[in-house]
Amino acid sequence: MNFKLGEFVRFVDENREGYITKIIDEQLVGVTGEDDFEIPVLVTHITRVHGRQYQDVEDLTSIAPQQTVADNFVKRGIHLAVIPDANKGSIVHFYIINETSFQLLTAVQADKNNKIKGEFAGLIEPHQNRKIYSAALPELDIWPTLHIQVLTYATQDVKSLEPLNTSFKFKAKDFSGAKVNVPQIKQNGWLLRIDEDELKIDVNKLKESFFKPSTEKIALERPAKELDLHIEKLREDYQFLNKNEILTIQQDIFTKSLDAAIAHKYPQMIFIHGVGNGVLRDFIHKTVSKHPQVKTFMDAQREKFGYGATQVVFK
Secondary structure, eight states: OOOTTEEEEEEEESSSSEEEEOOOSSSSSEEEEETTTTEEEEEGGGEEOTTTOOOHHHHHHHHHHOOOGGGOOOOOOOOEEEOSSSSTTTTEEEEEEEOSSSSEEEEEEEETTTTTEEEOOOOOOOOOOEEEEEEEGGGGGGGEEEEEEEEESSSSOOOOOEEEEEEEEEOOGGOOOEEEETTTTTTEEEESSSOOOOOOOOOOHEEEHHHHHOOOOOOOOOOOOOOEHHHHHHHHGGGGGHHHHHHHHHHHHHHHHHHHHHHTTTTTEEEEOOOOHHHHHHHHHHHHHTTEEEEEEEEEHHHTTTTTTEEEEEE
């Protein structure tokens, strides 16, 4: 198997082309075309398209290794970056980002159903990155556990760190935060820390914390007067969430926004919940019908929202 996830290929016997979005086995892959329909095909029936070959990590690494002196030596900053494919968002690529001045001797294994497969072994230079793995988002529930081992090495007069040995078993909640810019890859993605910062304790601040009374009040953020509860408006990682998680998030945000609107003395507020199967709408109506601070509620601007929004009027 010489093909990788994300490669652009053309069918040998058909006028069809697309991106590899699934590795089925050593002889079979899934190819998705412009119609977003994935077709299983033998690897002997496809060929790479010239000029659109797989862009490996060497193409993404533009910063040349830098010689450092001991005074400026960076000892911490090893991350695992999860980056959506630039062409097919259903594919993500995993990179180890080395922001330190160490060379990293790195080994990565995938553990799936108690079967171990080596995915990467090599040297990551200072201030460089390497792609170590790719996976399909729709298969998140069956992603393997990634075991990562790292040894640090430097030619300077700097002591190597203790070997790093960590594992990542991904779940939807790991992608609950917003994507951040990953400058080394020049794309947005999720960044997970592999090493940890050295623990520094400020003794004076620690003493103050024991005697300082907790008098601060948590301020409720002022919500929008029209709140859209569609999950794609609330979370960037919605494609990772199942139906129960989506409903829980929508209900939680609705409840907090309702309390905040009352705290800020809003006369009214509109909650856009859509039509769907009616579960979220029923939850909203049941909640506001029993709330002591709610005067009444009704369908909001039916000509604009249809039956997909509820207007709540406060006392």
